[in-house]
Amino acid sequence: MGGMSDVTGGRRPPRISAPVSGLVGVLALAVALAAGHLTAAFVGIGASPYLAVGSAAIDLAPTWLKDWAVRSFGSYDKLVLLSGMAVVLVSLAVTAGLLSRRRPLAATIVIVGLGVLAGVAVLTRPDVGRLALLAPVAAVAAGLGTFHWLHALALRGGTDPHERPTEQAAPTTPTTPTTPTTPTTPTTPTTPACTDRRRFLTAAGGVAAGAGLAGLGGVLIAGGKDAAGSRAGVGELAVARPAPPVPPGADFAASGTPSFLTGNEAFYRIDTALVVPQVRAQDWTLRVHGMVERELTLDYADIRSRPLVERTITLCCVSNEVGGPYVSTANFIGIDLADLLAEAGIAPGAEQLFSTSADGWTCGTPVEAVTDGSRGAMLAIGMNGEPLPLEHGFPARLVVPGLYGYVSATKWVTDLELTTWQARRAYWLERGWARRAPVKTQSRIDSPKASATVPTGTITVAGTAWAQSRGIAKVEVRLDGGPWRTAELSADVSDDAWRMWRIELELPRPGEYSVACRATDKSGYPQTGERAPVVPDGATGWHTVRFTAR
Ligand SMILES: Nc1nc2c(c(=O)[nH]1)N[C@H]1C(S)=C(S)[C@@H](COP(=O)(O)O)O[C@H]1N2
Ligand SMILES: [Mo]
Numbered sequence: 079m080g081g082m083s084d085v086t087g088g089r090r091p092p093r094i095s096a097p098v099s100g101l102v103g104v105l106a107l108a109v110a111l112a113a114g115h116l117t118a119a120f121v122g123i124g125a126s127p128y129l130a131v132g133s134a135a136i137d138l139a140p141t142w143l144k145d146w147a148v149r150s151f152g153s154y155d156k157l158v159l160l161s162g163m164a165v166v167l168v169s170l171a172v173t174a175g176l177l178s179r180r181r182p183l184a185a186t187i188v189i190v191g192l193g194v195l196a197g198v199a200v201l202t203r204p205d206v207g208r209l210a211l212l213a214p215v216a217a218v219a220a221g222l223g224t225f226h227w228l229h230a231l232a233l234r235g236g237t238d239p240h241e242r243p244t245e246q247a248a249p250t251t252p253t254t255p256t257t258p259t260t261p262t263t264p265t266t267p268t269t270p271a272c273t274d275r276r277r278f279l280t281a282a283g284g285v286a287a288g289a290g291l292a293g294l295g296g297v298l299i300a301g302g303k304d305a306a307g308s309r310a311g312v313g314e315l316a317v318a319r320p321a322p323p324v325p326p327g328a329d330f331a332a333s334g335t336p337s338f339l340t341g342n343e344a345f346y347r348i349d350t351a352l353v354v355p356q357v358r359a360q361d362w363t364l365r366v367h368g369m370v371e372r373e374l375t376l377d378y379a380d381i382r383s384r385p386l387v388e389r390t391i392t393l394c395c396v397s398n399e400v401g402g403p404y405v406s407t408a409n410f411i412g413i414d415l416a417d418l419l420a421e422a423g424i425a426p427g428a429e430q431l432f433s434t435s436a437d438g439w440t441c442g443t444p445v446e447a448v449t450d451g452s453r454g455a456m457l458a459i460g461m462n463g464e465p466l467p468l469e470h471g472f473p474a475r476l477v478v479p480g481l482y483g484y485v486s487a488t489k490w491v492t493d494l495e496l497t498t499w500q501a502r503r504a505y506w507l508e509r510g511w512a513r514r515a516p517v518k519t520q521s522r523i524d525s526p527k528a529s530a531t532v533p534t535g536t537i538t539v540a541g542t543a544w545a546q547s548r549g550i551a552k553v554e555v556r557l558d559g560g561p562w563r564t565a566e567l568s569a570d571v572s573d574d575a576w577r578m579w580r581i582e583l584e585l586p587r588p589g590e591y592s593v594a595c596r597a598t599d600k601s602g603y604p605q606t607g608e609r610a611p612v613v614p615d616g617a618t619g620w621h622t623v624r625f626t627a628r
Contacts, residue, residue, distance in 0.1 A: 093179050093180075094179055094229070094232045094233060096176060096179070098232050098235075098278075099175040099176050099178060099179050099229075099232070100171075100172040100175045100176055101175070101282065102175050102178075102225060102228045102229055102232060102282075103171035103172050103173070103174045103175025103176070103178070103185065103225070104168060104171045104172060104175070105224060105228060105282060105285045105286060105289070106171065106175075106185070106189065106221045106222075106224040106225035106228065107167060107168070107170075107171035107221065108285075108286065108289040108290075108293075109220045109221060109223075109224040109285055109288065109289045109292070110127070110189065110192075110193075110217040110218065110220050110221030110224070111126075111127060111128050111167075111217065111289075111293070112220075112288075112289040112290070112291075112292035112293035112296065113216045113217050113219070113220035113221075113292055114126055114127040114128070114196065114213045114214060114216055114217030114220075115127075115128065115129075115213075115292070115293050115296035115297070116216075116292045116293070116295050116296035116299070117212050117213040117216040117217075117296075118210070118213040118296065118300070119295070119296040119297075119299035119300040120299070121206065121207075121209050121210045121212050121213055122203075122205065122206035122207070122209075122210045123296075123300040123353065123356075124200075124203045124205045124206045124210070124437065124438075125200045125203065125206045125210030125211070125212075125213035125214070126213060126296070127192075127193075127196035127199070127200075127213060127214050127217045128160075128163065128167075129352050129353060130196055130199040130200045130202075130203055130213075130214075131163065131195060131196055131199045132156075132159055132160055132163055132352045133199070133203060133350070133352050134198075134199035134202045134203070135159065135163075136156075136159070136350050136352065137202065137350065141509055141510055141511075141613055145397065145612065145613070147159070148348075148397050149399065152403070153346075153347055153348075156352055159352075160352070167192075170188060170192070171188075173188075174188035174189070178225075178229060182226075182229065185225050185226075185229070186222060186225075186226075189218060189221045189222050189225060190218060190222075192218075192221075193214050193215070193217060193218030193221070196213075196214035196217060197211055197214040197215075200213065200214055203438065204437075204438025204439075205436065205437045205438040224285055227281070228278070228281060228282060228285065231274070231277060231278040231281050232278050234274040234277075234278075235271065235274040235275035235277065235278040300356070301356070303356045303357075303358060303361075304356070304358065305355075305356035305357055305358050305468055305472060306468060307358075308358035308359045308360060308472075308473075309359070309465050309466075309467075309468065309472050309473075311359075312359055312382075312465040315382060315386060315411050315459065315460045315463075315464075315465065316382075316386065317386045317387070317388045317411055317460075318385035318386055318387065319385070319386075319387040319388065320388045321388040321389055321390045321409050322390075322571075324338050324339060324390070324571060325569045325571065326569070327568055327569040328568050328569045328571050328578070329568055329578045330540045330568055330578045330579070330580045333525060333538045333540035333580045334524045334525025334526075334538075334540045334541075335524045335525070335540050335541060335542055335568075335578040335580075336406075336524065336542065338407060338568075338571065338575075338576075338578070339390070339407055339408060339409065339462065340406035340407050340408060341462065342408070342461055342462050342464065342467050342470070344406070345393075345406040345408060345461075345470065346393075346395065346403060346404045346405065346406045347469050347470070348395045348397065348404060348483065349439070349489060350437075350439055350505070351437050351439070351490075354468050354469055355435065355436045355437045355468075355489075355490045356468070357436045357472065357473055357490055357492075358473075359378040359465075359472075359473040360378065362377065362378050362473045362474065362492065363375055363376065363377050363492065364376045364377075364381075364457070364474065364491065364492060364493070364494065365492070365493050365494070366418065366419070366422045366494045366496075367422075367493075367494070367495055367496075368428070368432070368494075368495035368496040368497045369424065369425040369427060369428040369496040369497060369498075370419075370422040370423055370424060370425060370428075370496050371422065371423030371424075371425060372421070372422055372423055373422070374418075374421060374422050376418075378459070378473050378474070381412070381413060381457065381459055381474065382459060384413050385413075386411050386412060386413065386459075386460070387411070387412065387413065387414065387456070388409050388410065388411045388460075389409070389410055389454055389456065389477075389479075389572075389574065390407065390408075390409050390410075390571055390572050390574065390575050391407065391408065391410050391454075391456075391477055391479050391546070391572075391574045391575060392405060392406070392407040392479075392544050392546055392574065392575045392576045393405070393406060393407070393408070393477065393483055393487060394406075394482065394483065394517055394520075394544065394546075395482065395483050395484070396482035396483070396484050396511065396515055396612060396615065396616045397612050398612070398616075398617065399612060399617055400520070400522075400609075400617050400618070400619045400620070400621050401522050401523065401621040401623075402522075402617075405522075405542070405544060405576065407575050407576055408461050408462050409461070409462050409463065410456055410458040410460065410461055410477050411458060411459060411460030411461070411463075412456040412457050412458035412459050412460065412474070412477070413456065413457050414451065414454070414455070414456065414457075415448045415455040415456055415457050415476065415478070416448060416449050416450065416451040416453075416455060417451075418457060419431070419448060419449055419494075419496075420449075422496075424445065424449065424496055425496065427498065428445050428496040428497065428498070429444070429445055429497070429498045429499050430442040430443060430444060430445060430496075430497060430498065430499055430502070431443045431444075431445055431448050431494055431495075431496060432494075432495040432496075432497050432502045432504065433476055433488040433491050433493065433494050433495075434488070434491070434492060434493040434495070435471075435488050435489055435490040435491055435492065436490040436491075436492050437490060439488070439505050440488075440502070440504045440505045441476075441484065441485060441486065441487075441488045441504050441505065441506075442485060442499070442502065442503070442504035442507065442513065443455075443476070443478060443481065443485055443486050444514060445496070447478055447480070447481060447486070448478060453478065453479060453480065453547060454479050454574060455476070455477070455478040455479070455486075456476070456477045456478075457474055457475075457476060457491070458471075458474065458475050458476070458477045459473060459474050466489075470489060471488075471489025471490050471491070472490070473490075474490075474491055475487060475488060475489040475490065475491055476488045476491055479546050479547050479574035480516055480517055480546040480547030480548070480574065481515060481516055481517065482515040482516075482517055482615075482616060484505075484506045484511060484515065485504075485506075485513075485514070485515045499513060510613060510614060511613065511614050511615070512614040512615035514615070515615045515616060516547075517544065517545065517546045517547070517616070518545075518605075518615075518616045518617075518618055519543075519544075519545035519548070519550075519597055519598070519599045519603055519604075519605045520543065520544055520545070520597065520605060520618075521541060521542065521543035521544075521553055521579070521595045521596060521597035521605060521620075521621060522541050522542045522543070522595070522621050523539060523540075523541040523593060523594075523595055523621050523622075523623045524540055524541045524542060525538070525539065525540045525541070526539065526593075526623060526625045527623070527625070528623050528624060528625065529624065529625060529626075530625045530626070531625065531626045531627075531628055532585070532625060532626070532627055532628075533627065533628060534585045534586065534587060534588055534627045534628065535584070535585060536582050536583070536584055536585075537582070537583055537585060537627075538580055538581070538582050538583075539555055539565075539580065539581050539582075539583055539593050539595075540578065540579065540580035540581075541553075541578070541579055541580075541595055541621075542576050542577075542578055542579075543576060543577050543578075543579055543595075543597035544575075544576035544577070544597075545597065545599035545600075545603075546573070546574050546575070546576075547573060547574055548573060548599040548600050548601050548603070549570070549572075549573030549574075549577075549599060549600040550567065550570075550576075550577040550597055550598075550599060550600070551598050551599060551600045551602070552564060552567075552597065552598040553565045553567065553577075553579040553595060553596070553597045553598075554595065554596050554597075554598075555579075555581050555583070555593060555594070555595045556593070556594055557583055557591060557592070557593055558591060558592055558593075559592075559594075562596070563581060564581075565579040565580060565581040565595070566579060566580055566581060567579050573600065579595075585627040587627070588626075588627050588628050589626070589627060590624065590625075590626055591624070591625055591626070591627060592622055592623065592624045592625075593622070593623050593625070594620045594621065594622040594623075595620065595621055596620050605618070605620070606618050606619075607619060607620045
């Protein structure tokens with residue numbers, strides 16, 4: 079194409095080579111994102127254009143898509159989202175750069191378009207105010223400035239050897255001994271075109287470095303809140319009433335079950351936060367208000383100086399498929415939520431405890447579940463002997479035994495409002511999940527794994543069962559649809575925690591086998607075999623594992 083235009087001698091506008099135009103697009107994108115992130119470090123990191131769009135995408139994603147993402151990528155779902163966005167953005171930037179070779183307006187339209195998208199996303203963020211719009215505005219300004227500056231520099235550099243911008247280059251090259259008949263003549267180091275090219279490359283390098291520095295500055299300033307340092311400074315939590323020690327025989331880890339207590343690192347993590355909210359203990363307060371007799375505002379020192387209790391509780395996610403991994407157990411340390419609410423004095427008519435986290439996520443818990451002292455609902459500040467890990471809600475979170483996490487377990491909790499179901503609708507209720515979500519009686523086979531190959535003869539099948547607040551009374555197992563046989567149960571630790579089971583089965587000959595399990599809780603309710611999806615209030619069905627004996 080370039081050669082053709084030379085032959086026809088058309089007076090086309092000067093053009094930048096494709097790679098350079100793409101590079102200009104990508105550099106403008108980098109500067110825009112970095113400037114946006116740096117500004118967001120001051121007005122609220124949730125306003126960083128990249129993060130705001132990602133968070134808005136999470137909030138707007140239809141339930142089936144979210145389900146699919148959690149199922150396919152597990153805890154990596156957010157990484158996948160951010161990477162996907164990066165790929166889309168870079169492609170857009172390259173495309174905008176290429177289009178601007180013919181239509182310089184194209185990049186302006188793309189940059190402003192993305193800026194508007196980011197602005198709308200910022201307005202949907204519950205954790206930042208209007209001032210946060212400064213972040214996308216800064217991004218657009220920096221992106222436009224960078225693009226047009228580099229674009230002009232690249233034009234002067236005449237970076238497409240086939241389409242030298244002779245009109246522009248001409249006035250600046252009166253003394254150059256060029257050969258007009260061969261426009262593709264390689265430039266020598268002494269030509270001004272080359273100087274311009276060097277100028278462009280220097281500018282591009284400077285821009286890349288500047289974007290890196292601005293982005294890093296944003297990360298450092300936002301990280302300067304240093305929640306990790308605050309957590310490290312908390313020190314030992316003095317527990318007045320420790321949980322009873324976990325007895326020997328509480329798990330069958332040697333047969334393939336998880337260990338009874340899940341380490342903080344291994345504890346499943348589910349939340350909508352793209353970046354872990356950074357809340358320092360010294361900045362944290364909890365407000366208790368709404369339908370109460372006395373409004374309360376507590377800080378971290380208030381909470382930790384109270385007599386702390388420790389409870390062994392199994393937490394699970396409503397999005398856990400039958401046989402899934404989103405269930406873990408820890409010793410939570412904190413205070414009784416019922417005591418705290420009694421201090422505030424709940425007014426008659428209050429139906430839900432509506433809790434809000436530092437990042438604006440909301441949750442509605444039935445008032446009965448948090449006022450009935452015997453259930454053991456907690457405002458927790460510790461987990462397995464340490465302050466809560468940042469990912470699990472530092473400085474404080476709610477834990478309510480027997481309810482799925484989305485209706486009870488608010489991490490980074492900052493606000494407790496007593497209200498009616500009518501007045502407030504929590505995050506997941508707006509998205510089609512049930513208002514009431516007690517944990518369903520469930521059991522899972524941990525060994526053998528699906529599609530495993532085992533030797534014929536005697537094998538030990540082992541797994542986990544849970545029915546928090548009711549407790550597990552029995553687990554039964556059957557081979558190939560045969561009779562149900564009762565499994566051995568592990569030591570009974572707490573009705574609020576899971577219980578492990580195991581059973582020896584005979585595999586007389588090589589071939590395919592299938593094993594299924596079902597639990598009965600202490601209320602006498604046998605786990606149903608009827609299959610239900612996770613939406614709206616938790617999956618049901620018997621976990622079945624197929625494997626081969628050789
Ligand atoms: N702030 C906040 N708290 C939250 C959530 C969230 O998205 N944001 N998710 C809830 C859900 S759905 C579950 S299952 C539990 C998981 O707690 P974990 O990550 O400590 O295991 O946290 C709950 N608390
Ligand atoms: Mo969940």
